[in-house]
Amino acid sequence: xxxxxxxxxxxxxxxxxxxxxxxxxxxxxxxxxxxxxxxxxxxxxxxxxxxxxxxxxxxxxxxxxxxxxxxxxxxxxxxxxxxxxxxxxxxxxxxxxxxxxxxxxxxxxxxxxxxxxxxxxxxxxxxxxxxxxxxxxxxxxxxxxxxxxxxxxxxxxxxxxxxxxxxxxxxxxxxxxxxxxxxxxxxxxxxxxxxxxxxxxxxxxxxxxxxxxxxxxxxxxxxxxxxxxxxxxxxxxxxxxxxxxxxxxxxxxxxxxxxxxxxxxxxxxxxxxxxxxxxxxxxxxxxxxxxxxxxxxxxxxxxxxxxxxxxxxxxxxxxxxxxxxxxxxxxxxxxxxxxxxxxxxxxxxxxxxxxxxxxxxxxxxxxxxxxxxxxxxxxxxxxxxxxxxxxxxxxxxxxxxxxxxxxxxxxxxxxxxxxxxxxxxxxxxxxxxxxxxxxxxxxxxxxxxxxxxxxxxxxxxxxxxxxxxxxxxxxxxxxxxxxxxxxxxxxxxxxxxxxxxxxxxxx
Numbered sequence: 001x002x003x004x005x006x007x008x009x010x011x012x013x014x015x016x017x018x019x020x021x022x023x024x025x026x027x028x029x030x031x032x033x034x035x036x037x038x039x040x041x042x043x044x045x046x047x048x049x050x051x052x053x054x055x056x057x058x059x060x061x062x063x064x065x066x067x068x069x070x071x072x073x074x075x076x077x078x079x080x081x082x083x084x085x086x087x088x089x090x091x092x093x094x095x096x097x098x099x100x101x102x103x104x105x106x107x108x109x110x111x112x113x114x115x116x117x118x119x120x121x122x123x124x125x126x127x128x129x130x131x132x133x134x135x136x137x138x139x140x141x142x143x144x145x146x147x148x149x150x151x152x153x154x155x156x157x158x159x160x161x162x163x164x165x166x167x168x169x170x171x172x173x174x175x176x177x178x179x180x181x182x183x184x185x186x187x188x189x190x191x192x193x194x195x196x197x198x199x200x201x202x203x204x205x206x207x208x209x210x211x212x213x214x215x216x217x218x219x220x221x222x223x224x225x226x227x228x229x230x231x232x233x234x235x236x237x238x239x240x241x242x243x244x245x246x247x248x249x250x251x252x253x254x255x256x257x258x259x260x261x262x263x264x265x266x267x268x269x270x271x272x273x274x275x276x277x278x279x280x281x282x283x284x285x286x287x288x289x290x291x292x293x294x295x296x297x298x299x300x301x302x303x304x305x306x307x308x309x310x311x312x313x314x315x316x317x318x319x320x321x322x323x324x325x326x327x328x329x330x331x332x333x334x335x336x337x338x339x340x341x342x343x344x345x346x347x348x349x350x351x352x353x354x355x356x357x358x359x360x361x362x363x364x365x366x367x368x369x370x371x372x373x374x375x376x377x378x379x380x381x382x383x384x385x386x387x388x389x390x391x392x393x394x395x396x397x398x399x400x401x402x403x404x405x406x407x408x409x410x411x412x413x414x415x416x417x418x419x420x421x422x423x424x425x426x427x428x429x430x431x432x433x434x435x436x437x438x439x440x441x442x443x444x445x446x447x448x449x450x451x452x453x454x455x456x457x458x459x460x461x462x463x464x465x466x467x468x469x470x471x472x473x474x475x476x477x478x479x480x481x482x483x484x485x486x487x488x489x490x491x492x493x494x495x496x497x498x499x500x501x502x503x504x505x506x507x
Contacts, residue, residue, distance in 0.1 A: 007128050007152045010195050015128075015152035016143065017167045017192060027359035029384035031474070037353035043179045047354060050178045051345045057291025058342060058398070065287070074280045076402040079336040082273055083326065089238040089271045090317065096241025101303030102313040107265075109320050110140035116316055117142060117230065117263060118149045124261050124312075126151075126228045132245060132252040133157035134232030135173060135339055136267050136318060138361040139374075142230070153230070154222050156251040158215050165192040171355030171363060174289050174341040179354055182206040193218050219251065229255035229310070233266045234338070235281060239274050241302045243315065246285060246295040253299050262301075262310035267318050269335040281338060284400040288340035321374030330411050334369045336401040341366075343395035343405060349388060358385060365395035369408040377416050386412035428471040450488035457486035 007015050027033065037043065062068055082089055094104045107113035121129055129146065131137065131153055143164075146153045155164045162177040163170050166188040170176030177185070189200040189211065198221050200214045231252070233243040243264055245252050256262060272278065286295040304311045326332050344350050344364030355363030359381040360371045368385040377383050386409050395405040421430070439445045465481040467473055475481075487495075 008196070014147065015150070016147055016154070016196065017164055019144065020167055020169055026379075027381055029380040030357055030359070030388045031384060033357040033359060034353040034388070037357045040354065042181070043354050044352060046179050046181050047351050050175065051351050054175075054291055054345045058288060058345070061287045061291050061293055064293070065283070071280060071284055072400055072402050075284050075338075075400055076336065078272065078277050078280060079401055082271060083269070083332055083335055086268065086271065086326065089273055090268055092238040092273075093236055093241060093271055094317070096238060097302060097315055098241075100241045102241065102315050105314060105316045107316050107318045107320070113140050113265060113316055113318050113320070114142055114145035117265070118145060118151065120261070120263055120314055121146070121151050121228055122149070124228055126226070126261075128152045128154070128222075128226050129228040129230055130154050130156050130222055130226045130255050130259070131160075131229065132231035132255045133160050133176075133247065134230070134265065135361055136232045136265050137230060138170065140265070140318070140320065142265070154219075154226070156219055156223070156255060157247070158212065158249060158251070161215055161219070162188060165189065165196070167192075169356060170361060172341060172344060173339050173362065173364070173366075174344075179356075182208070182211065185211055189214050189218075197221060223254050223258055227260045228263070229259040229261070230263045230265065231255060233264055233270055234285070235272050235278060236266050236270045237272050237275050237278065242275065242300050243302070244278065245297075245299045246282070247297045247299075248290060248292075248295060250297050253297050256299050256301060257309045259310055261312040261314070263314045263316065265316045265318055267320070268322050285338055285340055288338075288342040288398070288400040321376075324376070325370075325373035328373070331369075331373045331408065333403055334366070334373050334408060336403050337366050337370060338401060340400055342398040342400065346394045346398050347389075348392065348394075349390060353388075358388065360385075365389060365405045365409070366403070369403075369405060369412055372412045372415070377412070377419050383416050383419075386410075386416055447488075447490060450490060453484040454486055454488050454491070457484045 009015055010017070012018060065071065097104050105116050107116055127150060129151060131143075133155070137143070143153045155161045157176075159175055159177040160170070162168075162180060162185050166177075166180065166184075168177075168180075172178040180188075183206055186204055186206050190204055193200045193214065198218045200218070201210075204210055204214055231243075231245060234246050235244040236242070237244070243266065245256065247253070272281070282294075282298065286292045301309070301313070303313050322335065325335055341364070343366050344355070347365050350364040358364065358367045358371070360367050362370045368388050371385055372382045375382050389406070389409050391406050391409060393406045396403065396407075399405060439449045460483065462483050465476060465483055468476045
């Protein structure tokens with residue numbers, strides 16, 4: 001489709017489905033967004049079923065590998081070594097890609113990257129592009145930037161297509177439509193496919209083969225029509241200039257081979273030094289993400305090949321906060337992430353509130369540390385994310401590259417507290433901590449505080465403390481806090497275990 005053949009617009013004048021309204025304004029911080037997620041009973045049921053199924057598959061295939069812990073340690077070591085010398089590996093990657101015929105661009109931030117992408121697409125004269133599933137293009141808001149420039153960007157991954165047609169936002173790194181069930185998907189296809197392309201067939205049922213068939217037919221016309229595709233990359237090999245995409249459906253490969261122009265947006269932390277390093281990650285990633293021994297499709301490319309595949313290959317290497325994360329010796333461990341989503345699937349908090357509560361394309365435990373690393377802790381969303389965890393540590397146990405997520409959450413919490421102290425925005429919390437310090441510093445203080453609280457327990461005829469006014473509301477509005485007991489532990493001990501007679505009787 002060329003500039004003279006404009007793609008159709010919907011009733012609102014858009015080329016593609018509008019994202020949900022809440023994504024166009026500042027998202028609420030996690031405590032507020034989590035309430036909405038908890039109230040969504042259908043979403044909670046969908047997430048419980050889906051994450052439980054993926055967890056079981058992952059546990060089964062991981063148990064098959066005798067040296068799984070050695071593989072994890074190797075992945076951790078390769079990533080750490082690469083990050084320590086990232087500048088050298090990036091220069092090598094640029095030289096290798098250029099030698100292979102690709103054009104390399106550098107983008108400092110999201111605006112920089114989107115400007116490059118829009119200019120590259122406009123230079124082709126096209127007004128419609130297809131996309132491989134890519135977290136980094138969502139991170140920079142590429143689809144909306146293209147829409148504003150009069151270019152339609154179409155998701156071709158099945159789950160991403162469901163999310164896009166549903167005027168929705170991904171809620172999971174690997175399974176973006178994990179919060180939708182079959183009935184909801186059927187209605188989305190029936191109502192939206194015909195607006196933007198080939199409509200769903202009459203009598204479409206909720207059976208997965210029929211839903212997949214409708215998506216295949218809808219996408220086929222777009223694959224055959226568009227001449228520009230955009231991708232990310234799971235890995236970028238410096239020594240050969242090879243970009244790698246792993247996927248399950250084959251739609252990514254269609255994007256990587258059919259169009260005339262291919263634009264790949266790659267976060268700079270995706271670099272691996274050598275092809276040999278891929279062996280470790282191509283074993284770790286599919287088992288950790290989809291619970292498969294090997295992903296069905298692995299595509300690799302460097303530059304154009306005459307008469308075969310895209311003849312114009314552009315690679316945009318994106319920073320967008322990654323060098324800031326690299327400066328922090330502790331926080332940089334988050335950059336080891338290979339986006340497998342194992343930490344999401346095992347997280348009790350994510351399973352109950354869903355991905356939208358995190359206010360970012362990176363939800364769950366990894367999002368709670370990655371977003372503050374990439375975006376800082378200046379806004380209310382990112383300040384709240386390090387506290388969106390019970391610190392149970394299950395996420396760190398399943399991470400294939402051994403990111404100590406619980407430790408990093410504590411690290412980020414410390415950054416948030418230090419930032420608060422620097423700006424002196426909240427005097428109540430420091431005062432509470434100082435009072436607690438005074439109580440815990442001397443056993444007499446602790447006894448006095450215990451006696452006072454037990455009196456409250458005797459006088460107030462309630463079992464739980466409900467929402468409280470003022471600063472305490474942040475702790476009590478979302479929790480059922482048990483009423484303090486009418487007897488302190490010291491009093492109970494003295495009464496039951498404290499006297500010599502009681503010891504003798506028990507003996």
